[in-house]
Each structure stands twice: as C-alpha cells, then as structure tokens.
Amino acid sequence: MNAAQLTGQGFGKVILLGEHSVVYGRPALAAGLARGCTARAAVAESDSLSVEPWGVTVHAAREESDADRELLRRGFLALCERCRPERPGLAVSANMEIPGGAGLGGSAALSVAVIRAMDDALGTPRSDEDALAASLAWERVFHGNPSGIDSAMALGGGLQLYSRGQTGPSLQPVRASRGLHLVIGNSAEHGSTKAMVASVAWQHAQDSAKAEQIFDAIAALVLDAKSALEAGDHVRLGELMNANQTWLDALRLSTERLDRMCGLAREAGALGAKLTGGGGGGCMIALARDAAATESIVRALSDAGYQAFGVEVRA
Numbered sequence: 001m002n003a004a005q006l007t008g009q010g011f012g013k014v015i016l017l018g019e020h021s022v023v024y025g026r027p028a029l030a031a032g033l034a035r036g037c038t039a040r041a042a043v044a045e046s047d048s049l050s051v052e053p054w055g056v057t058v059h060a061a062r063e064e065s066d067a068d069r070e071l072l073r074r075g076f077l078a079l080c081e082r083c084r085p086e087r088p089g090l091a092v093s094a095n096m097e098i099p100g101g102a103g104l105g106g107s108a109a110l111s112v113a114v115i116r117a118m119d120d121a122l123g124t125p126r127s128d129e130d131a132l133a134a135s136l137a138w139e140r141v142f143h144g145n146p147s148g149i150d151s152a153m154a155l156g157g158g159l160q161l162y163s164r165g166q167t168g169p170s171l172q173p174v175r176a177s178r179g180l181h182l183v184i185g186n187s188a189e190h191g192s193t194k195a196m197v198a199s200v201a202w203q204h205a206q207d208s209a210k211a212e213q214i215f216d217a218i219a220a221l222v223l224d225a226k227s228a229l230e231a232g233d234h235v236r237l238g239e240l241m242n243a244n245q246t247w248l249d250a251l252r253l254s255t256e257r258l259d260r261m262c263g264l265a266r267e268a269g270a271l272g273a274k275l276t277g278g279g280g281g282g283c284m285i286a287l288a289r290d291a292a293a294t295e296s297i298v299r300a301l302s303d304a305g306y307q308a309f310g311v312e313v314r315a
C-alpha cells in the first residue's frame with residue numbers, strides 16, 4: 001500500500017451551549033460535524049505541512065517571520081516531536097473543509113487529521129488517548145489554555161456532554177430522542193479564540209465572584225439543555241440557547257454582526273440562536289424546527305449577505 005494514499009481525518013464541531021465556561025470546569029454540549037479536515041502524509045527528506053485551501057506550507061525546522069505561519073509551524077513541531085524519534089521526515093498535506101478562526105474547531109480538526117496521517121504513513125497506530133494528548137499539545141500553541149473540547153470532538157464527533165474534569169477530560173454521549181436541524185452562519189469576522197479566552201480570564205481576574213456566577217448560570221442551562229435534547233423538547237432547547245447567548249454577550253464575546261445574525265435567524269423562525277465557539281466573530285448557530293425552517297433561516301441570513309448553511313445532527 002502506498003503511504004501517501006492513506007488519510008487522516010479530524011471532525012469540526014459546534015458548541016450547542018457552554019463555550020468558555022467549559023474552560024473553567026463547567027460542562028458543555030457539543031455536536032460533531034461530518035466535515036472538518038483530511039490529511040495525507042508521505043515520506044520526505046524533512047517534516048513539512050501544507051494546508052489547503054490556505055495555500056500555506058511550513059517546515060518544522062524553519063522559523064517563519066509571519067506570526068500566524070510561525071504559530072502553525074510551532075503547532076506542527078509539537079506534533080513532530082511526539083512522533084517516533086527514529087523515523088524518516090514526513091510531508092503532510094492537509095485539506096480544510098471548514099473555515100479556521102470561525103468557532104468550528106478547525107484548528108483541532110487539522111491537528112487530529114495530521115496526527116492520524118503521520119501515524120498511518122509510519123504504520124504506527126496510536127490510541128485515542130494519546131492522539132488527544134498530542135492534539136492538546138498543538139492546541140496549547142494556539143490557545144494557551146484549551147479546555148480540550150475541540151480536540152475531543154475532532155477525534156470522535158457525535159453529540160456529547162464534555163467536561164474538563166479534575167482527573168482528565170470526560171465525554172458523555174447524549175441520547176437525543178430526535179435529530180437536530182441547525183443552521184451555521186459565518187459572520188466573516190475573524191474570531192481569535194486565544195484573545196477571547198484571554199479576555200474572559202481578564203474579566204475573571206477583575207471580579208472572580210461575578211464570573212463564577214455567570215459560569216454556574218451557564219452550567220445550569222447546559223444541564224437543562226441535555227434534558228431537553230433527551231426529551232426531544234426543541235422549543236425548550238432553543239430558549240436555553242437564547243439564554244446562553246445573553247450570558248455570552250454579558251461576557252463581551254458577541255459582536256454587532258453576531259447579534260444581528262441571531263436576530264435575523266429568530267425572526268425567520270429559529271427556536272434559538274447564539275454564537276458558537278470562541279466568539280468575537282466567527283460563527284453563530286440557529287436551531288430550526290425542521291428542514292423547511294432550516295431553508296427559511298439560511299435564506300434570511302444569505303439575503304442579508306452572510307454565508308450560511310444547514311446541518312443535520314443525527315440522534
């Protein structure tokens with residue numbers, strides 16, 4: 001078999017409720033997307049990573065002057081250092097199927113695809129636990145203090161209740177009684193998860209009691225949302241998403257565009273709408289009653305000039 005043909009895959013995700021508070025140990029609900037990133041690796045003289053459609057190539061051993069490229073190189077270097085010490089160089093080509101910096105877990109999906117492709121090329125499979133640890137090493141380069149939710153979702157997808165846990169991450173599959181019709185809308189503003197996580201940390205340092213109260217309030221919404229999913233009560237789920245958006249706004253994570261998009265989605269019939277992921281730009285999600293409602297919401301957002309598409313999350 002030709003090693004260059006083998007591929008690795010990482011999934012994107014949307015956080016239904018609980019972003020940011022998940023960094024502080026509270027639970028979050030996330031749904032895996034069918035798309036994310038694919039990668040393949042081939043033996044080469046030295047380690048390199050090319051990412052399409054970004055048109056970027058970095059070499060593990062060659063420092064970059066551009067800050068974003070240098071971050072990508074350092075993330076890749078963190079993965080290379082976790083591979084077998086005695087091994088040939090690997091040229092990895094990755095193809096991103098979701099936008100980066102959009103709150104869809106693109107960077108974790110890229111890391112998991114690269115890890116899997118490198119392991120495939122070397123014929124050395126790795127446990128999920130070790131792949132998660134490697135992806136977290138990469139995420140730490142980009143985000144400083146990742147909760148691990150993106151990496152965990154990039155590995156397995158599904159509908160999950162995630163929490164960071166004292167002794168390690170915990171993923172609990174959620175048994176939804178029916179599938180979800182979601183709309184993802186992209187504000188086209190670049191959201192920096194790292195900057196947003198740092199902003200929440202700053203607010204926490206200023207007034208930790210207030211921040212902790214907000215995180216507790218969000219945690220209660222998350223647990224209610226899990227019950228609503230299990231009961232198939234999407235009206236309730238939508239209300240809880242709206243309430244979560246109000247708290248995210250209180251943490252200054254939303255933007256005018258994201259607020260406008262949530263408003264448009266609700267006017268078009270969405271049961272609930274909120275930003276998803278890091279915020280400060282990036283994507284929002286809206287919960288539709290059914291497939292026909294998905295189309296109306298997508299149309300309302302597209303007519304207003306935003307890129308939007310529907311996704312179905314299976315029960």
Ligand code: PMV
Binds near residue numbers: 106146197279
């Ligand atoms: O922006 P994304 O897709 O990387 O999502 C980040 C989710 C946060 O809760 C904001 C950060 C984290 O590490 O959990």
